[in-house]
Amino acid sequence: MRRRLINSTLAVVLVVIAVFGVSLVIVETRTISNSAQESVDSEALRLVSVIEAKVLERERVDGGALAEQIGPERFARIDIPGSPPVEIGPRPDGSVIRGIATGEQGETVVVEESRSTVTREVGRTLMIIGAVALLAVVAAVLLAVRQANKLASPLTDLAETAERLGSGDPRPRHKRYGVPELDRVADVLDSSAERIARMLTAERRLAADASHQLRTPLTALSMRLEEISVTDDPDTVKEEATIALTQVERLTDVVQRLLTNARDPRTGSAVAFDLDEVVKQQIEEWRPAYRSAGRAIVCSGKQPLRAVGTPGAVAQVLAALIENSLMHGGGTVALRSRVTGNQAVVEVTDEGPGVPADLGARIFERTISGRNSTGIGLAVARDLAEADGGRLELLQQQPAVFALFLSREAKPRKKAEPEHTVR
The missing domain is CATH 3.30.450.250 (Beta-Lactamase)
Incomplete structure (x- = not known):
């Protein structure tokens, strides 16, 4: 050129x-x-x-x-x-x-x-x-060389930028050349680079979240299937199969929820549900793991309690908190339900050393972990809670007290009794 x-x-x-x-x-x-x-x-x-x-x-x-x-x-x-x-x-x-x-x-x-x-x-x-x-x-040759360099060099840079985008390097260059048409092409390439970077980040985040969130349900499902394979009691097989099917349904819900959050984290399918049932289900699912570790898991607090949210997402948030206590905490893990204002709260606490002081303000950030873990679980749990209009907070560092806040179900108004006319 x-x-x-x-x-x-x-x-x-x-x-x-x-x-x-x-x-x-x-x-x-x-x-x-x-x-x-x-x-x-x-x-x-x-x-x-x-x-x-x-x-x-x-x-x-x-x-x-x-x-x-x-x-x-x-x-x-x-x-x-x-x-x-x-x-x-x-x-x-x-x-x-x-x-x-x-x-x-x-x-x-x-x-x-x-x-x-x-x-x-x-x-x-x-x-x-x-x-x-x-x-x-x-003079014409010098001017032509100058103009050719002014036009050809930007095109070479733009071609290199496009090649980098195609090779998986989505970093925008933010370089302009003083030529309106070429600057317009550079703007489009930079915008495309930013979109590709966001897409790659979302894909990597989805892969990390999925691997983390599916690990525990798959482990529990594997344990149920092992129980079925080693028993000859039809009642036990039926019970374990029922529990396994329930876990598969929750696993499907986890995948769907992760895909929904990857497309739009603000999208939710909140409904009114029985919060006590979700808490009990999580305790039953995690009790064998705690028993194997020589520890206990209990629940207490206000019952019955109904909240607004996605049951599968709330179950995943509680599972992340319970797993966090199992890996990093100690002693008995307690789930306590309470009401504050128009919100239902589930607190998860244990008797361990708690959260280190230097991690307290950053505990919900990705890749932040007190031990050799992924640092993804609490970040995903917070995203799931916020997608349902709730929030996840660390109320106390030593011992650690995590709290899940959800909106309570609005109580239906009582219907007015018909007036009786005396004749």
Whole structure:
């Protein structure tokens, strides 16, 4: 592209120089020739006037005295009736420019100049025109190179940016070139890079959330299936299969919820549900794991309690808190339900060392963990709670007390009793 821009600019300049240069040469050649002819004619008229004055005064016409009246490279011939012709200067060879003037007394003056002087003048003019044309070509080449670099370099940068986007590097460059059209392309590429970066971040986040949130349900499901495989009691098989089916349903709900949050974290499907049932279900599901660890999990508080939210999401939030207490806490884990204002609250606490002081304000950030864990569970739990219009908070660091706040179900108004008319 750079070479094509230079060649096209140079071609335009050469055409312009050819058109105007040839015209200028023709005009200048005619001007110089006409000027030389007019000069010779003028000199002949002047010389004949001098001679005429001498003839009238009956003075002798001396060629030596008249030599100063003509140019050094010119020849003059003076013819006076009754006198021999007088010649001044060397006679030129070849083609000449001739000027003739005649006086009132019959005097004739012929002035000649070699045409080579005109040719030399035309040559000097052509050299000047050629030098100007050469300077114009050099200036055009420099300007073309500058413009080609100004246009080609941004296009090269934009091509590199597009190649980086295609190779998976979505970092915007925020580089502009001072050309509106190219800056517009750069704006579009930067916007595309930002969108691709957000999409890649959302995909990585979805993959991390899914792997974290599905690990525990799959482990529990695997334990149920192992129980089924080692027992011959039909009642036990039926009970374990029922529990496994329930866990599969919750697993499906987890996947759907993660996909929904990946598309739009604000999207929710909140409904009124029995919060006590979700708490009890989580305790039953996690009791074997706590029993294996030599620990206990209990619940207490206000019952019955109904809240507004997504049961599957609330179950995942509580599961994240219970798993966090199992991994990082100690002693008995207690789930306590209470009411504050128009909100239902479920607190999860244990008897462990609590949350380190330096992590208290950042415990819900991704990749933040007090031990060698992913640091994703609490962040996902907070996102799930906020998607349902609730919130997840750390009320106390030592011992750790986490609280899930949900909106309570609005109590239906009592219908007014019909009035009885006594007749």
